[in-house]
Amino acid sequence: MAATPAPGRVGDVRRQNLALVLAGIQRNGGATRAQLAAESGLTKASVSSLVTDLLESGLVQEITATRDGERGRPGTGLVLNPARGVLAAEINVDYLAVGVLDFAGELVFHETLERHNRGSRPSDLMPLLLAMAERAATMAADAGVELLGGELTVPGLVDTERNVVLAAPNLGWADVRLSEELPRLLPEAPFGVTLSNEANSAALAELWFGHGADHGAGHGTNGRFRDFLYISGEVGVGGGLVIASRLFAGPQGHAGEIGHVVVHPDGPLCACGGQGCLETFAGQEAIYASAGIDRGSTAKPMDELLSHLAQGAERAVSAVQQAGHYLGIGVASTARVANISAVVLGGHFAALEEWIAPALRGSLDRHAPGLIPPENLAFSGLGRTGALRGAAATSVRRILSQAYELIP
Amino acid sequence: MAATPAPGRVGDVRRQNLALVLAGIQRNGGATRAQLAAESGLTKASVSSLVTDLLESGLVQEITATRDGERGRPGTGLVLNPARGVLAAEINVDYLAVGVLDFAGELVFHETLERHNRGSRPSDLMPLLLAMAERAATMAADAGVELLGGELTVPGLVDTERNVVLAAPNLGWADVRLSEELPRLLPEAPFGVTLSNEANSAALAELWFGHGADHGAGHGTNGRFRDFLYISGEVGVGGGLVIASRLFAGPQGHAGEIGHVVVHPDGPLCACGGQGCLETFAGQEAIYASAGIDRGSTAKPMDELLSHLAQGAERAVSAVQQAGHYLGIGVASTARVANISAVVLGGHFAALEEWIAPALRGSLDRHAPGLIPPENLAFSGLGRTGALRGAAATSVRRILSQAYELIP
Known part of the structure; x- marks a missing residue:
């Protein structure tokens, strides 16, 4: 039988309660002890004692809390220590x-x-x-x-x-x-x-600061995603799955690897040793090659690609459309397996949104109609620091x- | 903030402990009260009181326990009530x-x-x-x-x-x-x-009674799988994901739908509305059609297919090989997304093991070498009652x- 937690060890309970109070302060910066007690279900005395320890640890600090919509004199709020x-x-x-x-x-x-x-x-x-x-x-x-x-x-x-x-x-x-x-x-x-x-x-950055964050409108979506696939467009194509507002990492921590989902049985050989992986159609190198951009003659191939696209250069446009088409197949398969109905695209996919989105949408509608509603197909606004x-x-x-x- | 469990409600604790003791009895039929206490970390007095309630409920019953390798007089064991x-x-x-x-x-x-x-x-x-x-x-x-x-x-x-x-x-x-x-x-x-x-x-049957069960050798595998994809071969092709010995059902309970993973961008239209889904290559109807079996003239098409295969009929053999090839692509993509390295095939895939396994293995080696080791590719022994x-x-x-x- 698997080990079960030993019942009633005070140390463990206090550890859990410390984490509970800290999570409350992180989520709700400026909360008072009373608010933290109400939120966590702990007693006020217990919260006060935990906060004393946390102040001593240097992880949190007190501020004067004057919160909107509250009456009476301002209380003392708690925030994570910005130092x-x-x-x-x-x-x-x-x-x-x-x-x-x-x-x-x-x-x-x-x-x-x-x-x-x-x-x-x-x-x-x-x-x-x-x-x-x-x-x-x-x-x-x-x-x-x-x-x-x-x-x-x-x-x-x-x-x-x-x-x-x-x-x-x-x-x-x-x-x-x-x-x-x-x-x-x-x-x-x-x-x-x-x-x-x-x-x-x-993917976690997108959850906490992007389309998964509780910032209402913006980013072109109908609010926040709790379950989504994040697709990282770099030289490689990577993916991360967020399910119920948590990273779903799978048994060895490698779930969501959409870059190596097979999108064409007779496609190119891939760096992973496989054949026909999405990365061989939608990774940066694949798009540059297909767009006819000579990597030897340019230090900033993405800028060059964007300039070709802005000029409507047919080869560049069709290279990005092809990437979008195969991206749609990869998304369809991944969404079926993980039971996901929202996608956020980052990296070069976000930079190429204008040209890649229609091909991606068309491919999704063909291969998995209804699976990813239009409002659930989003592009990251976090840029390179995501x-x-x-x-x-x-x-x-x-x-x-x-x-x-x-x-x- | 999400609701947190109210601390210290005795009713909840007793419910949890009842479930804990019952799970112990289910896992370890014939366990004594003392063994259940040791396993669960509960006190003997607490287990005795819970068992009294459970006996009264009719869910469990007492047996005379004489377990291997134990000394002294036999104790009273507990089992789930077979009535x-x-x-x-x-x-x-x-x-x-x-x-x-x-x-x-x-x-x-x-x-x-x-x-x-x-x-x-x-x-x-x-x-x-x-x-x-x-x-x-x-x-x-x-x-x-x-x-x-x-x-x-x-x-x-x-x-x-x-x-x-x-x-x-x-x-x-x-x-x-x-x-x-x-x-x-x-x-x-x-x-x-x-x-x-x-x-x-x-998939759950496979976990509890098949390749996921703790029966050591047998079924051609190196022991039990804790993480695996089960593939159901019926008229449709379905899938279930087991991760850490639990069903991974995804946000809406539909995870693991390998039948609608896209395995060829230009493949046939599917009953789901998509195109190129695995089911259109590896479902029973697809295989019968490709093998030239006339569904109008036979009541038992699978028997007819098996008889063609046994006679080495080229069309039947190649139909099953094609199904195996596309099955390999679907497994490769699904395993990448879910971070799975073991697969159990049931339904008609199990019936066709002899003919489908080599094509499936070859396809996996081509599209995702190393992902599913040979000993992790298994066929269900549970038959139609799975x-x-x-x-x-x-x-x-x-x-x-x-x-x-x-x-x-």
Whole structure:
């Protein structure tokens, strides 16, 4: 029989209650102790005692709360301490990036280094990333933000337990162990540095800051998505599934890999070893090749593609339409398997929205009519920092869930 | 904020503990009170009190336990009461079936009526099924089994909250409400009759009685699967996903629909309204048509197909190989999305194993090498009663989880 939780250990209950109160403060910045008690079902005395510990830990701070629509004298509200933060780092096929997110949710520093990383060895990249992380840590210190932990996100399948990149075919990485490198990104941080998949990070960013967030209208959708597929368009095509407002990662953490859904039985060979994968039709390199853009003669192929499209160049238009057509097949199959009826497209798919959306819509209507209603087909507004923000926000949540480690 | 459980309500705790003890008895028939206490982490006094209630409810009974490898005098063990049971009913495209499963897990009665149900109205089918259910209830009563509840399983997407068949294209059903018909299948039963999807029921049967069950070797696999895709081969092609030994049903309960994964962009139109779905290549009708079997001239087309295959008839062999090829593409895409590395095939795929397996294996190796290791590609040994047994066992579990309703 599987281990069951030992009943009645006070330590565990207090840990859970700390996490409950912190989640309440995160969701509802400025809440008073009384409001946190009402929300959580805990007693006021219990909340007060937990808040005393949290104030001492430095994770939260008090503010004077004067909330709309409330009467009487202002109470003391609680917010996550904006003088605490996390580092996020990203390795992608054509850039490296780092960022600092404070506990107020603001990206206070962000640096991107454009670089062709295909075929790079980890020993080439990690020193560059370490130098960027050091700069970020210095900037954070100058801004008065103490970094408690971080996350590195990569375009490949990862083993988060062992900190191994299992397969990142577009980097040329297989079974790359990063357990020694990760702590070096942030040597002093009490909560260390974790590893994640870039498409999953971007999906979580979309959940927390984009189409999944509770900001009502905007972004062209009918409100927020609780269940959706996020599709990351980079050199590779990745995907992340959000179900019931949580990442659905699957048994090994690799669910949602739409880039390797087979969209044509006789399609091109793929970097993954398969044949006919969506990535071979809709990844950046595939679109550039099909649009006749010579990668050797241009440093900014996406700008060139967009300029061809703006001029109505037939080859470019048809390359993007073909990508949209196969994207629709991949979305149809993925949505059937995961029982999803909403999609958010990011990366180059968002940049190409104007040209790719009609072909994608037509393909969906042909292969899975009614499955993804028009208002549920959305493009990300988060831009290139999506994955970085998602990784950072994941790190914040991890730290808040382990807050008890800071409490004596 | 979402509702949080009210802390410390004794009623809830006792309900949970009842379910915990019942699950222990189900998993480990013959366990003593002391063993149940050790397993569950509850005190012996608490287990004894819960067991007293459960004996009174009639859900469990005492036996003399003399378990292997134990010393001392035999204790009193507890088992689920085999004089309690459930009804399962199945509507499929070419048959109706009912069965009675007792709480000891034995299928004590089972009846199948071969019948072409394509295009049947619910008002044609339900009277037939009601008559079969009545016979089953009589047989159960004669065998001394009291039926406490049941489940009807159908080849389509269902809304289990409202008891509506949303879409069963191969029956020709759309938005068929069964909330009045379901209780009539078992008018006296305290726990009523629920509705489910046939492929999900068969997937659960595979989990509990087939390749997911803890029976070590056998069935040609390296032990049990905790995460797998079950593929139901009937007139339609359905699928069910088991992740971490639980059904992964997705946001609306329709996950795993591999039959409508697109395997060829220019493939045939499908009953679902799409194009190029796996079902149009690997469903029974598709294979018969491709094998040149005239459905008008034979009552048992599968027998005829098997006889052609046994004679090495080229057209039949190539029809089944083509189905296997496209099945491999559908499995590759589904496994990528759900992060699954094991597959169990049932229905006609199991009957055709000898001829379909090599083509399926070849297709998987071409489109997703390494994704499904050879030992993880398995065929169901449960035969035609799989879905029925899965639906029945689901009903038993539901009743055990609601056991508190029988306790004053």
